[in-house]
Amino acid sequence: MNRKGFSSSFDYLEKELASLSPSLAADFRRALAKMPPVWGPDDIVRWAQEGLELARLAWRAWEASAEYYLASPQVLGLLGSVSFWEWARHGRELTSVSSALAAAYYRASPSTLPIIGPEGLGRWVGLGRHLYKGSWRSASLAVQFFEHSPTLFGVMSLAEASVLVRFLDVLCDRSYDLASHCLGVAPHVLRPLQGEDRLAFLRFAEELAAAGWADARAYLERGPGLLAQVEPSQRARFLSLASRIVSEEGRQAFAYFAEAGRALSQVPPELHGHLLGLAEQVASNSPVAAMEFLKSLPRVLPRLKLSELGDWHREGLQVLQMNQEGGEAYFRLESNRAEEMLDALSSRLELNKVSDVLRMYCKALTGADVAIHSAEALAQKGIGWVRTETATTEGSAIFLPPAVDEFEDKARNFSIYKVYATHQAGHLEFGSFLFRFEAPGNVFPTLRLEREQKRLQEREASDGHRQPLTDMERFFDLFDNRRLAADLFAIAEDTRIDACILREYAGIRADYRLTQVRELERRPPIEELPLVEAFMENLVRASLGGADHLSWPASLMPLLKEALAVLEAVQKPAATVEDAAEATIRLYELVASLPNVSMDESQEDWQNPEEADTAQVSPMSGAGQAEQQSQQIQGEEQPYRSPQPVEFRGEFKPELVQLLGRLRQERQAQQPPSPLSPEQIKALLEKSVEIDLQDGGEQDLQQSSNLFLTNLKRELAQEEQEAQKDKQRDRRRTTGLSTPDPSDQPLAPEPRYYFYDEWDFRAGDYKPRWCRIVEYTVAEGTASYFDQTLNRYSALVNQTRRQFELLKPELFRKIKRLLDGEELDMDAVVDYLVEREAGVSPPGKVYWRRNKVERDVAVAFLLDMSASTDEEIVKHTRRLTPDDFDDDPRKYFAWWMSRRAQELLSPPKRIIDVEKESIVLLIRALETIGDTYGIYGFSGYGRENVEFYVIKELEEPFGERVKRRIDKISPVRSTRMGPAIRHATYKLEQVDAKVRILFLVSDGRPQDHGYGRDRTEKEYAIHDTHMALLEAKRRGVVPFCLTVDRYGHDYLKQMCQDVGYAVVPDVESLPSRITQLYRELTR
Amino acid sequence: MGPADGPSCRKGKVNGSMDERTTYRQYAIEEYVLEEEPFYLPVADEVELFTAAYEQKIPVLLKGPTGCGKTRFVEYMAYRLGRPVTIVRDVTGQDTARTGLPLVTVACHEDLTASDLVGRYLLEGETTRWIDGPLTRAVKAGAICYLDEIVEARKDTTVLIHPLTDHRRILPIEKLGQVVEARDGFLLVISYNPGYQSALKDLKHSTRQRFMAIEFTYPPREVEAKVIEHESGVSREMAEALAKLGEKVRNLKEHGLAEGVSTRLLIYAGKLIASGIPPRRACQVAVVWALTDDRDVQRSIQEVVNSIFE
């Protein structure tokens, strides 16, 4: 049938269409021409008519109609006749709702339908329809959905899309912009995800959105990236685990997902399955705990082996089953139990756990103030040491690897540390760095001076010789091949040190030998090395006591034997570092004759020197002979490489250490700071083989030597400070004096840090090292505040002083009528005699004695310096209102003026002011009875920042400085009482007193950011404070709480259970009450 | 020689205990005379110094940490200067039966009062009777009086010795209204440990200015090894190892330890070893645990022990 035949019959239709929109008719004509030849005239007419009806459905429906016509040719081709009409029906329905929606539908159809097929049509339309809620914004989202459909379905299935739509639907409730954005990015972000994962991902998105829309966008955008970190086969599992948390934690869920995902990315992927399995076990009790478990993995796994992790996990499960909060804290690593478990299970030993012990151990061995640090720290200093996992020393401190995890148990790992430390301490104890060029050795005759003489003569003509900076440098100047000489010296000196240690410390022999044997097993195959290196390797092995691990060409055997004899000699008890140097010269001479060439194994007969004894190949002996032999060896000379390092001996850099030592001495002698010039340093660096600078030419060398010099200077300055700190710490240990020497005082402004656990009553466990106390000394104001206050309160001052004076004699009372004592009590004697005369046999209690109990009290006052103490004290006087002035504004104004004037004269008092005044009075009183007292304040914000202010240290004498500090007491921030109490307790523990009192003065309940689950929770803080008070009691400190909070009884009952407390409702009476309470407390 | 019988024994009293009929307490006096020369190894010139001080009647302050041989040194000197020794352990004791107490040692403690040193009235029958305290008896007998750990005593008691330490060499006895002049051989020796310095327990300047001071430190390794060997009966090597331990542990003084380990403790360790206790264990109980309660410090010292002993 000729379609053109119809054209005239559409005249009417076209006119109608044109009346609706001129372009519509044109669109129709264009579409008509493209319609596939499937239909008879009836269908075509029906089709054409359908468009007109569409266009008439609503105003602007012609737009939909136009799209209908334009899409039709393709759609008909795709769907066939039957489905086409269904398609049209959907379209008409959509048009009746919104022509824009329909237009989008029609427009998207040709590219979408091939993907979803005729069977997907209904669901597809349904999804778009679903998004439309009648509003303009919903329409635009639905339109967007249709528009994006081709790309969307290019990525996902209909089933997935329906989840996505549900997700969008939820978002719409909050924000169409958000929904629209998410729809826009969906195809792109979801593309990387694989089948099953995508559905799981979308499901989680839906749940997440239902719980809290805020993170939806973040999830959608960043989620796939996070998910990609998870091992592919485990992603769906992880997502379903994550979605379990939604119902419980709602808005936090995304954070958990993200953090757990990140955590997993730091863990080997092959473990993901196993770990998620463990997490699932936890999830049945608490999804939160499961996520916490995953989050903690990066911190836990380095410390535990997989089997140990199982134990740790099991323990956590048990805690969880008993107490959910406890279990969650456990897996979050915020419980002492978790830490202890970790510690108990882990075989890995971290340096910071043992550095104090090792430091004192090394201090004992060497008698010097050696610090122990991680080798990483030394490498960072940039002063020549580069290896981060190796033990070494720079002369004042010993550096050890940050952790040891070689053995299955901690004790054996500790023994590794101990061997490392002992060897380094050995260098200090047995004087490796005290080498003096001109000092003779005890074992070898001295060759050094002669050798130097000879070299100087040889050199004289050529270049001007620079004066060496250190003895060590001077020594190495004796050799052409400094590296070889340095390596030989290291071997000789290490051998000597090890011999000294084994001789002096019988107890460490076993561990030491074990370590040596392990080192021997790690040595490289000797026969493959070129000759010089093989020679060195033999020496290293011999120095490790590995006589049976030696191997050397038989023809050169005498050479090695001579070398071994030299090495033997440095092990003699009398040998000194100078002997090691002499040995170096002799060994150097022996090596010098050897070419560094690879030996053909087949040609040469490698032997152990001991075997060689029995099966003597050549009757010749003596090194001279061997030398001749070696000259006949042919082969290509290879560049010399130092022997593989011996692990437990670490790095040995005597030249640098001596340089540092010289610089240190110069500093101490207060000579002009370092007369060493960059030029000198540069020269040294060029020569020394102990430092590796990039050899990038002259410029670079200049730069790196400058850098090196700055680093050195900084290091030396720091060292002094460190040494001070260590000393203070130890002094605290020994004497319990917390006050540093007066000479240390200028250091005061630098804050000092302390860590304390915090009690989590829900978890029933402590959160380890949870709070950081930052201790400051209060700045100084003027002393006049103190004196003025005393004047103002002079009556009260006198009264309290009298009361306190009364305390004293009570304590030196005579105790009478004793069987034994200082003196006879004459009254009692008379009674006694009278009674005896009367025939009664009296008890002989006729002595008296002074009560020996001296008053020995130490008290720490702990003042609440929280912001609330800034509050003015509300007077109980009735507030006058304008009504009281009979509406006479003049009277009111007069009253107001006078009140203002008064306020200006004496500004309204704040709680802190009263606290300060009380302190002034207390000091007066305490000075009369001579109790040891400290005054501290606390405040802060958050657990990381609990501020602890020192106004007067316990053992600090009272004086002008203290007066001036009182002036500066002022309100700061929050009230985290627990850590402040713990710190004050710690301070009290450091003083020697029979009675120790902690006197807390506060103005309200404890509260701080994060001191409780949320802002409204108060119990947590109360419990922690209570626990801190009990801890104090357990440590022999008597805690007492005083509050000026009128409503304090409410919580004090709980907070101060088993602890004394008092409420002073009338704040202004605090000064008199506080002294009275103190008196009663210490009577 | 058994416990000395005081006058109360004449009244049929049981040794040292209270009785209904007696009106005062009787303390046993522990007393012994050294028959052999006490073993003492001079470390420096302390023997010469002390001898000179004795000849010149200069009071002596022995300064040094606990257990470094001060007491032993005084005993040795007393012997050398030709005097047998009596030690009075409890200061309220009395001994009228014997005269002349050539060396009187008083261990000072915080309850030690002036009357404990000088003397007091006792009830006897219907009257009171004065009884000399150890210091008075030493003054009268011309003995060496050794006040051990003088800072432990109450402050008022230390003032009491002042008149004895200058040219007057007298002891005023207030209660009797008497002044006793010191007999020729009398010498006052006090000991003082500057180690646990605290403001409370420091020797008053007015007191310390009256004595010449001999400083004692722990003997050097070789001497100490000989002392340990002699006193505990361990082998030469073991004694040397113990002395080495002593030296190492003393390095920790002021760095974790208030005081280094005393020779006495090392001897104890040696004695335990001589009785068959394994060396590491012996050092643990006699040295490590005896020295400190600080876990880390204990651990460190134990590690030193473990390094030295197999």
Ligand SMILES: Nc1ncnc2c1ncn2[C@@H]1O[C@H](COP(=O)(O)OP(=O)(O)O)[C@@H](O)[C@H]1O
């Ligand atoms: N130089 C020494 N000669 C002999 N024995 C010594 C020496 N130094 C210390 N001692 C031993 O040390 C132990 C403790 O000495 P001691 O005199 O009681 O110490 P101090 O009186 O100083 O506290 C003594 O039993 C003694 O065996």
Ligand SMILES: [Mg+2]
């Ligand atoms: Mg003694």
